[in-house]
Amino acid sequence: MKLLLAVIDGCKPSMLERAVQRGEAPVIEAVLERGSFVPELCAAFPSVTPVCATSIATGVLQDRHRIAAMNWWSRAEGRYVEYGSSFKAARKLGIARQLTDTVYNLNGVHLDPDTPTVYESLDDAGVRTAGTTYLVYRGRHEHQISRETALTRLAGTLFRRSVMGPRELFYADIFASRETGCRSQLGLPGIRDQHSGCVASWLAARDLYDFLLLSLPDNDTWSHKNGPHAQPTSIAAADRQLARVADAVGGVERLLDTHAVIICADHSHAAVERRLELRPAFEDWAVVGPGASAVEEAEIAICPNQRAAMIYVLGDTDRAAAVPRIVATAQDVAGVDVLAWMQDGRGVVRAPGRGELRFAPGGDLRDARGNAWSVDGDLGALSAATGDGTFDSPDYPDALRRVWAALTCATAGDVLLSAGPGYEFPDFGGADHVGGGSHGSLHRSDSLGALAYCGVQPPPGRGPGAWSITDVAPMVRAHFGAD
Incomplete structure:
Protein backbone atom coordinates (compact mmCIF):
# COMPACT_ATOMS: atom_id res chain seq x y z
CA MET A 1 0.00 0.00 0.00
CA LYS A 2 1.22 3.50 -0.84
CA LEU A 3 1.62 6.16 1.82
CA LEU A 4 0.67 9.82 1.64
CA LEU A 5 2.16 12.10 4.30
CA ALA A 6 0.46 15.51 4.31
CA VAL A 7 2.05 18.17 6.52
CA ILE A 8 -0.35 21.04 7.24
CA ASP A 9 1.96 23.69 8.65
CA GLY A 10 0.86 24.99 12.06
CA CYS A 11 -2.39 23.01 12.18
CA LYS A 12 -4.08 23.51 15.55
CA PRO A 13 -6.03 20.43 16.70
CA SER A 14 -9.13 22.31 17.85
CA MET A 15 -9.28 24.16 14.54
CA LEU A 16 -8.97 20.94 12.54
CA GLU A 17 -11.84 19.51 14.54
CA ARG A 18 -13.88 22.65 13.89
CA ALA A 19 -13.25 22.46 10.14
CA VAL A 20 -14.38 18.82 10.15
CA GLN A 21 -17.48 19.59 12.23
CA ARG A 22 -18.45 22.30 9.76
CA GLY A 23 -18.17 19.83 6.89
CA GLU A 24 -15.36 21.87 5.34
CA ALA A 25 -12.69 19.14 5.41
CA PRO A 26 -14.28 15.98 3.98
CA VAL A 27 -11.02 14.19 3.13
CA ILE A 28 -9.62 14.69 6.61
CA GLU A 29 -12.98 13.59 8.00
CA ALA A 30 -12.77 10.36 5.97
CA VAL A 31 -9.26 9.70 7.34
CA LEU A 32 -10.56 10.18 10.88
CA GLU A 33 -13.49 7.83 10.27
CA ARG A 34 -11.14 5.07 9.14
CA GLY A 35 -8.29 5.80 11.53
CA SER A 36 -7.22 7.76 14.58
CA PHE A 37 -6.91 11.35 15.75
CA VAL A 38 -4.17 12.63 18.07
CA PRO A 39 -4.87 16.14 19.42
CA GLU A 40 -1.47 16.48 21.13
CA LEU A 41 1.34 15.90 18.63
CA CYS A 42 4.22 17.64 20.36
CA ALA A 43 6.63 19.85 18.42
CA ALA A 44 10.33 20.40 18.98
CA PHE A 45 11.59 23.42 20.90
CA PRO A 46 11.96 26.03 19.51
CA SER A 47 8.67 25.13 17.84
CA VAL A 48 9.57 26.85 14.57
CA THR A 49 9.22 25.31 11.13
CA PRO A 50 12.86 24.53 10.20
CA VAL A 51 13.45 22.61 13.44
CA CYS A 52 10.10 20.84 13.34
CA ALA A 53 10.13 20.08 9.61
CA THR A 54 13.55 18.48 10.02
CA SER A 55 12.34 16.44 12.99
CA ILE A 56 9.40 15.16 10.95
CA ALA A 57 11.68 14.29 8.04
CA THR A 58 14.32 12.54 10.15
CA GLY A 59 12.50 11.21 13.22
CA VAL A 60 14.95 12.84 15.65
CA LEU A 61 15.30 16.16 17.48
CA GLN A 62 17.97 18.76 16.85
CA ASP A 63 20.57 17.26 19.16
CA ARG A 64 21.01 14.83 16.26
CA HIS A 65 19.85 16.68 13.14
CA ARG A 66 21.51 20.02 14.12
CA ILE A 67 18.95 22.43 12.64
CA ALA A 68 18.77 24.63 15.72
CA ALA A 69 16.24 27.30 14.80
CA MET A 70 14.76 29.57 12.15
CA ASN A 71 17.53 32.05 12.90
CA TRP A 72 20.82 30.97 14.47
CA TRP A 73 24.46 31.93 14.72
CA SER A 74 27.02 29.86 12.84
CA ARG A 75 30.11 29.68 15.02
CA ALA A 76 31.95 27.99 12.17
CA GLU A 77 31.30 30.83 9.71
CA GLY A 78 30.90 33.74 12.12
CA ARG A 79 27.52 34.84 10.76
CA TYR A 80 23.77 34.63 11.23
CA VAL A 81 21.86 31.90 9.40
CA GLU A 82 18.33 32.87 8.46
CA TYR A 83 15.80 30.51 6.83
CA GLY A 84 13.06 33.02 6.06
CA SER A 85 11.50 34.72 9.09
CA SER A 86 10.23 37.53 6.86
CA PHE A 87 11.14 39.47 3.73
CA LYS A 88 12.26 42.34 5.97
CA ALA A 89 14.65 40.03 7.82
CA ALA A 90 15.95 38.66 4.53
CA ARG A 91 16.68 42.19 3.28
CA LYS A 92 18.49 43.00 6.52
CA LEU A 93 20.74 39.94 6.32
CA GLY A 94 20.95 39.68 2.54
CA ILE A 95 18.32 38.13 0.30
CA ALA A 96 20.78 36.05 -1.73
CA ARG A 97 22.36 34.68 1.47
CA GLN A 98 18.97 33.86 3.00
CA LEU A 99 17.82 32.06 -0.14
CA THR A 100 21.08 30.13 -0.40
CA ASP A 101 20.82 29.03 3.24
CA THR A 102 17.19 27.94 2.79
CA VAL A 103 17.36 26.26 -0.60
CA TYR A 104 20.85 24.74 -0.48
CA ASN A 105 22.62 24.91 2.87
CA LEU A 106 19.86 23.65 5.16
CA ASN A 107 19.89 20.29 3.35
CA GLY A 108 23.38 20.20 1.91
CA VAL A 109 25.48 21.67 4.73
CA HIS A 110 23.59 22.29 7.98
CA LEU A 111 21.58 19.05 8.26
CA ASP A 112 23.76 16.40 9.88
CA PRO A 113 25.06 14.17 7.05
CA ASP A 114 24.91 11.08 9.26
CA THR A 115 21.23 11.55 10.12
CA PRO A 116 19.13 10.05 7.31
CA THR A 117 15.95 11.68 6.11
CA VAL A 118 12.88 9.56 5.45
CA TYR A 119 13.54 10.05 1.73
CA GLU A 120 17.04 8.62 2.07
CA SER A 121 15.82 5.64 4.09
CA LEU A 122 13.09 4.84 1.58
CA ASP A 123 15.32 5.48 -1.45
CA ASP A 124 17.81 2.99 -0.02
CA ALA A 125 14.98 0.47 0.34
CA GLY A 126 13.92 0.86 -3.30
CA VAL A 127 10.70 2.75 -2.52
CA ARG A 128 9.58 5.26 -5.16
CA THR A 129 9.72 8.58 -3.30
CA ALA A 130 8.18 11.93 -4.21
CA GLY A 131 7.90 15.29 -2.53
CA THR A 132 6.41 18.73 -3.01
CA THR A 133 7.96 21.95 -1.67
CA TYR A 134 9.19 21.19 1.85
CA LEU A 135 12.17 22.63 3.68
CA VAL A 136 13.82 19.23 4.06
CA TYR A 137 14.10 17.35 0.78
CA ARG A 138 17.43 15.47 0.95
CA GLY A 139 17.34 12.12 -0.84
CA ARG A 140 19.49 9.89 -3.07
CA HIS A 141 18.52 11.27 -6.51
CA GLU A 142 20.22 14.21 -8.21
CA HIS A 143 18.10 17.05 -9.60
CA GLN A 144 19.16 19.92 -11.82
CA ILE A 145 17.68 23.42 -11.86
CA SER A 146 14.42 23.60 -13.78
CA ARG A 147 14.49 25.60 -17.02
CA GLU A 148 10.80 25.12 -17.71
CA THR A 149 9.70 28.79 -17.61
CA ALA A 150 11.20 32.23 -18.10
CA LEU A 151 10.82 32.87 -14.36
CA THR A 152 12.76 29.76 -13.39
CA ARG A 153 15.43 30.53 -15.96
CA LEU A 154 15.79 33.93 -14.31
CA ALA A 155 15.97 32.30 -10.87
CA GLY A 156 18.70 30.10 -12.28
CA THR A 157 21.07 33.07 -12.17
CA LEU A 158 21.09 32.56 -8.36
CA PHE A 159 20.28 28.86 -8.06
CA ARG A 160 22.89 27.09 -10.14
CA ARG A 161 23.76 23.88 -8.32
CA SER A 162 22.03 20.53 -8.47
CA VAL A 163 20.63 18.98 -5.28
CA MET A 164 19.98 15.51 -3.95
CA GLY A 165 16.32 14.76 -3.32
CA PRO A 166 13.63 12.09 -3.59
CA ARG A 167 13.08 10.34 -6.89
CA GLU A 168 10.41 12.91 -7.83
CA LEU A 169 11.26 16.36 -6.45
CA PHE A 170 9.21 19.54 -6.87
CA TYR A 171 10.60 22.49 -4.89
CA ALA A 172 8.75 25.69 -5.76
CA ASP A 173 9.56 26.14 -9.45
CA ILE A 174 13.30 25.78 -8.84
CA PHE A 175 13.51 21.98 -9.05
CA ALA A 176 11.01 19.87 -10.98
CA SER A 177 11.83 16.32 -11.96
CA ARG A 178 9.06 16.35 -14.58
CA GLU A 179 7.19 18.94 -16.62
CA THR A 180 3.77 18.94 -14.98
CA GLY A 181 2.49 22.36 -16.02
CA CYS A 182 2.08 23.24 -12.32
CA ARG A 183 3.35 26.67 -11.22
CA SER A 184 4.09 28.06 -7.76
CA GLN A 185 5.35 31.55 -8.68
CA LEU A 186 8.61 30.57 -6.97
CA GLY A 187 6.85 29.56 -3.76
CA LEU A 188 4.58 32.57 -3.32
CA PRO A 189 2.52 32.28 -0.09
CA GLY A 190 -1.09 31.57 -0.91
CA ILE A 191 -0.06 29.66 -4.04
CA ARG A 192 2.06 26.99 -2.38
CA ASP A 193 -0.76 24.64 -1.39
CA GLN A 194 -2.24 24.83 -4.87
CA HIS A 195 1.11 24.01 -6.41
CA SER A 196 1.52 21.01 -4.09
CA GLY A 197 -1.98 19.77 -4.92
CA CYS A 198 -1.39 20.21 -8.63
CA VAL A 199 1.89 18.30 -8.59
CA ALA A 200 0.58 15.56 -6.26
CA SER A 201 -2.54 14.92 -8.32
CA TRP A 202 -0.42 14.79 -11.51
CA LEU A 203 1.88 12.21 -9.93
CA ALA A 204 -1.02 10.21 -8.48
CA ALA A 205 -2.82 10.00 -11.81
CA ARG A 206 0.32 8.50 -13.38
CA ASP A 207 1.24 6.13 -10.52
CA LEU A 208 4.68 7.71 -10.05
CA TYR A 209 5.25 7.17 -6.32
CA ASP A 210 4.93 4.77 -3.43
CA PHE A 211 5.58 7.48 -0.82
CA LEU A 212 4.52 11.09 -1.30
CA LEU A 213 5.16 14.00 1.04
CA LEU A 214 2.45 16.57 0.34
CA SER A 215 3.51 19.87 1.88
CA LEU A 216 0.66 22.29 2.68
CA PRO A 217 2.27 25.38 4.23
CA ASP A 218 -0.33 28.08 3.56
CA ASN A 219 -2.19 27.40 6.81
CA ASP A 220 0.83 28.81 8.63
CA THR A 221 0.89 32.03 6.58
CA TRP A 222 -2.86 32.47 7.05
CA SER A 223 -2.56 31.90 10.81
CA HIS A 224 0.30 34.38 11.19
CA LYS A 225 -1.85 37.04 9.58
CA ASN A 226 -5.32 36.23 10.89
CA GLY A 227 -4.69 34.35 14.12
CA PRO A 228 -5.09 30.70 15.07
CA HIS A 229 -8.87 30.86 15.34
CA ALA A 230 -9.09 31.68 11.63
CA GLN A 231 -7.58 28.31 10.72
CA PRO A 232 -10.77 26.47 9.66
CA THR A 233 -10.67 28.48 6.43
CA SER A 234 -7.06 27.55 5.61
CA ILE A 235 -7.51 23.95 6.77
CA ALA A 236 -10.47 23.68 4.40
CA ALA A 237 -8.21 25.01 1.63
CA ALA A 238 -5.61 22.37 2.47
CA ASP A 239 -8.29 19.68 2.40
CA ARG A 240 -9.19 20.74 -1.15
CA GLN A 241 -5.66 19.85 -2.23
CA LEU A 242 -6.03 16.44 -0.61
CA ALA A 243 -9.26 16.10 -2.58
CA ARG A 244 -7.36 16.75 -5.81
CA VAL A 245 -5.11 13.80 -5.05
CA ALA A 246 -8.16 11.68 -4.20
CA ASP A 247 -9.89 12.66 -7.44
CA ALA A 248 -6.78 11.68 -9.40
CA VAL A 249 -7.01 8.08 -8.14
CA GLY A 250 -10.79 7.71 -8.29
CA GLY A 251 -12.19 9.41 -5.21
CA VAL A 252 -11.70 9.52 -1.46
CA GLU A 253 -12.66 5.90 -0.80
CA ARG A 254 -10.32 4.70 -3.53
CA LEU A 255 -7.54 6.86 -2.08
CA LEU A 256 -7.98 5.29 1.34
CA ASP A 257 -8.18 1.80 -0.14
CA THR A 258 -4.84 2.24 -1.92
CA HIS A 259 -3.00 4.62 0.42
CA ALA A 260 -2.12 4.76 4.06
CA VAL A 261 -2.49 8.41 5.07
CA ILE A 262 -0.78 10.51 7.72
CA ILE A 263 -1.90 14.12 8.15
CA CYS A 264 0.14 16.06 10.68
CA ALA A 265 1.16 19.48 11.87
CA ASP A 266 4.74 20.49 12.56
CA HIS A 267 3.68 22.77 15.44
CA SER A 268 0.64 24.79 16.46
CA HIS A 269 -0.18 28.50 16.74
CA ALA A 270 -0.89 30.90 19.60
CA ALA A 271 -2.35 34.40 19.50
CA VAL A 272 0.15 37.27 19.64
CA GLU A 273 -0.70 40.53 21.38
CA ARG A 274 2.67 42.13 22.27
CA ARG A 275 6.25 42.48 21.04
CA LEU A 276 9.04 41.21 23.25
CA GLU A 277 12.13 43.36 22.58
CA LEU A 278 15.50 41.95 23.66
CA ARG A 279 18.01 44.35 22.13
CA PRO A 280 17.25 47.30 24.46
CA ALA A 281 17.88 45.10 27.49
CA PHE A 282 21.34 44.24 26.16
CA GLU A 283 22.39 47.75 25.18
CA ASP A 284 25.44 47.49 27.46
CA TRP A 285 26.65 44.42 25.56
CA ALA A 286 28.48 44.33 22.26
CA VAL A 287 25.87 42.55 20.14
CA VAL A 288 26.99 41.34 16.73
CA GLY A 289 25.13 42.89 13.76
CA PRO A 290 23.07 43.36 11.70
CA GLY A 291 23.42 47.02 12.36
CA ALA A 292 25.52 46.54 15.49
CA SER A 293 29.02 45.41 16.48
CA ALA A 294 31.45 43.72 14.13
CA VAL A 295 32.12 40.04 14.74
CA GLU A 296 35.63 40.68 16.08
CA GLU A 297 34.30 43.07 18.74
CA ALA A 298 31.06 41.31 19.68
CA GLU A 299 30.35 39.58 22.98
CA ILE A 300 27.03 37.99 22.09
CA ALA A 301 24.67 37.19 19.21
CA ILE A 302 20.90 37.46 19.70
CA CYS A 303 18.72 35.25 17.50
CA PRO A 304 14.95 35.89 17.59
CA ASN A 305 12.77 32.94 16.60
CA GLN A 306 9.21 34.23 16.78
CA ARG A 307 8.11 33.01 20.25
CA ALA A 308 11.58 31.78 21.17
CA ALA A 309 15.07 33.26 21.09
CA MET A 310 18.67 32.15 21.51
CA ILE A 311 21.66 34.09 22.82
CA TYR A 312 25.21 33.00 21.93
CA VAL A 313 28.39 33.90 23.79
CA LEU A 314 30.99 34.85 21.18
CA GLY A 315 34.72 34.89 20.68
CA ASP A 316 36.96 35.25 23.70
CA THR A 317 34.11 36.23 26.02
CA ASP A 318 34.20 34.13 29.20
CA ARG A 319 31.15 31.89 28.88
CA ALA A 320 31.11 30.88 32.56
CA ALA A 321 30.89 34.54 33.54
CA ALA A 322 28.68 35.69 30.66
CA VAL A 323 25.85 33.16 30.93
CA PRO A 324 24.71 34.17 34.45
CA ARG A 325 24.79 37.84 33.38
CA ILE A 326 22.74 37.05 30.26
CA VAL A 327 20.21 35.12 32.33
CA ALA A 328 19.96 37.90 34.92
CA THR A 329 19.34 40.45 32.18
CA ALA A 330 16.88 38.39 30.13
CA GLN A 331 14.76 37.23 33.04
CA ASP A 332 13.82 40.83 33.82
CA VAL A 333 12.43 41.45 30.31
CA ALA A 334 8.64 41.49 30.40
CA GLY A 335 7.22 38.53 28.50
CA VAL A 336 10.13 36.10 29.00
CA ASP A 337 8.49 32.99 30.44
CA VAL A 338 11.25 30.34 30.57
CA LEU A 339 15.04 30.48 30.28
CA ALA A 340 17.29 27.45 29.79
CA TRP A 341 21.04 26.83 29.72
CA MET A 342 23.64 24.17 30.49
CA GLN A 343 25.68 24.19 33.67
CA ASP A 344 28.04 21.48 34.94
CA GLY A 345 26.63 18.94 32.51
CA ARG A 346 23.01 19.50 33.54
CA GLY A 347 20.19 21.44 31.98
CA VAL A 348 18.88 24.41 33.95
CA VAL A 349 15.38 25.83 33.49
CA ARG A 350 14.35 29.04 35.20
CA ALA A 351 10.92 30.65 35.14
CA PRO A 352 10.81 34.15 36.65
CA GLY A 353 8.58 34.00 39.70
CA ARG A 354 8.29 30.20 39.62
CA GLY A 355 11.80 29.02 40.42
CA GLU A 356 14.65 27.00 38.93
CA LEU A 357 14.92 23.35 37.97
CA ARG A 358 17.99 21.26 37.09
CA PHE A 359 17.80 18.02 35.15
CA ALA A 360 19.74 15.44 33.16
CA PRO A 361 19.02 12.12 31.42
CA GLY A 362 19.02 9.04 33.66
CA GLY A 363 17.41 8.80 37.06
CA ASP A 364 14.31 7.62 38.87
CA LEU A 365 11.65 9.69 37.08
CA ARG A 366 10.02 8.74 33.79
CA ASP A 367 8.27 11.05 31.35
CA ALA A 368 5.25 10.06 29.25
CA ARG A 369 7.51 8.56 26.57
CA GLY A 370 9.33 6.40 29.10
CA ASN A 371 12.56 8.42 29.16
CA ALA A 372 14.42 8.45 32.49
CA TRP A 373 15.44 11.74 34.16
CA SER A 374 17.04 13.04 37.31
CA VAL A 375 15.42 16.27 38.49
CA ASP A 376 16.00 18.60 41.39
CA GLY A 377 14.83 22.08 42.28
CA ASP A 378 11.52 23.86 41.83
CA LEU A 379 8.98 21.85 39.85
CA GLY A 380 7.05 25.08 39.44
CA ALA A 381 9.61 26.23 36.87
CA LEU A 382 7.80 23.93 34.41
CA SER A 383 4.47 23.83 36.28
CA ALA A 384 5.32 20.17 36.77
CA ALA A 385 4.30 17.43 39.16
CA THR A 386 5.81 14.08 40.13
CA GLY A 387 4.11 10.98 41.42
CA ASP A 388 4.50 7.23 41.14
CA GLY A 389 7.90 7.72 39.54
CA THR A 390 6.62 9.97 36.73
CA PHE A 391 7.36 13.54 35.66
CA ASP A 392 4.44 15.45 34.16
CA SER A 393 4.39 19.06 32.89
CA PRO A 394 1.13 19.53 30.95
CA ASP A 395 1.68 23.24 30.27
CA TYR A 396 5.13 22.49 28.83
CA PRO A 397 4.67 19.12 27.10
CA ASP A 398 7.64 16.76 26.70
CA ALA A 399 9.62 19.58 28.29
CA LEU A 400 12.71 17.76 29.55
CA ARG A 401 13.35 15.91 26.29
CA ARG A 402 12.73 18.98 24.14
CA VAL A 403 14.83 21.36 26.22
CA TRP A 404 17.66 18.83 26.52
CA ALA A 405 17.74 18.34 22.74
CA ALA A 406 17.75 22.10 22.22
CA LEU A 407 20.53 22.73 24.74
CA THR A 408 22.76 19.92 23.47
CA CYS A 409 22.35 20.78 19.79
CA ALA A 410 25.82 21.60 18.46
CA THR A 411 24.56 24.73 16.68
CA ALA A 412 22.30 26.09 19.45
CA GLY A 413 22.79 29.17 21.57
CA ASP A 414 24.11 29.27 25.12
CA VAL A 415 20.89 30.62 26.62
CA LEU A 416 17.45 29.75 25.24
CA LEU A 417 14.34 31.82 25.86
CA SER A 418 10.67 30.96 25.57
CA ALA A 419 8.09 33.73 25.39
CA GLY A 420 5.00 33.78 27.56
CA CYS A 454 -5.18 5.55 8.86
CA GLY A 455 -3.73 2.44 7.27
CA VAL A 456 -0.46 2.75 9.17
CA GLN A 457 0.59 1.50 12.58
CA PRO A 458 1.58 3.84 15.43
CA PRO A 459 4.80 3.25 17.37
CA PRO A 460 4.26 1.17 20.52
CA GLY A 461 3.34 2.94 23.73
CA ARG A 462 2.04 6.15 22.21
CA GLY A 463 -0.75 7.09 24.57
CA PRO A 464 -1.86 10.55 25.75
CA GLY A 465 1.06 12.91 26.30
CA ALA A 466 3.53 10.63 24.55
CA TRP A 467 3.17 11.66 20.90
CA SER A 468 5.91 13.66 19.18
CA ILE A 469 6.57 14.82 15.65
CA THR A 470 9.61 12.52 15.82
CA ASP A 471 7.17 9.59 15.62
CA VAL A 472 6.13 10.39 12.05
CA ALA A 473 9.26 9.23 10.21
CA PRO A 474 9.40 5.90 12.11
CA MET A 475 5.75 5.26 11.16
CA VAL A 476 6.62 5.87 7.49
CA ARG A 477 9.77 3.73 7.59
CA ALA A 478 7.99 0.87 9.37
CA HIS A 479 5.17 0.93 6.81
CA PHE A 480 7.68 0.14 4.07
CA GLY A 481 9.88 -2.13 6.18
CA ALA A 482 12.71 0.40 5.99
CA ASP A 483 13.27 0.75 9.73
Missing part, protein backbone atom coordinates in the same frame (compact mmCIF):
# COMPACT_ATOMS: atom_id res chain seq x y z
CA PRO A 421 1.46 33.59 26.18
CA GLY A 422 0.68 36.55 23.95
CA TYR A 423 4.32 37.59 23.37
CA GLU A 424 6.60 37.35 20.33
CA PHE A 425 10.18 38.40 19.62
CA PRO A 426 10.28 40.62 16.49
CA ASP A 427 12.72 39.41 13.84
CA PHE A 428 15.81 41.18 12.48
CA GLY A 429 13.67 43.17 10.07
CA GLY A 430 11.39 44.32 12.88
CA ALA A 431 8.52 42.14 11.65
CA ASP A 432 6.09 40.60 14.12
CA HIS A 433 2.67 38.96 14.09
CA VAL A 434 0.90 41.14 16.67
CA GLY A 435 -2.82 40.78 16.08
CA GLY A 436 -2.30 37.40 14.45
CA GLY A 437 -0.72 34.12 15.47
CA SER A 438 2.78 32.75 15.96
CA HIS A 439 4.77 29.87 17.43
CA GLY A 440 8.18 28.89 18.73
CA SER A 441 7.69 28.59 22.48
CA LEU A 442 7.88 25.70 24.90
CA HIS A 443 4.29 26.32 25.97
CA ARG A 444 1.50 23.93 24.98
CA SER A 445 -0.42 26.70 23.18
CA ASP A 446 1.88 26.60 20.14
CA SER A 447 3.60 23.24 20.77
CA LEU A 448 0.71 20.79 20.36
CA GLY A 449 -0.36 20.18 16.77
CA ALA A 450 -2.79 17.80 15.09
CA LEU A 451 -2.23 14.26 13.82
CA ALA A 452 -4.66 12.05 11.90
CA TYR A 453 -3.73 8.71 10.38
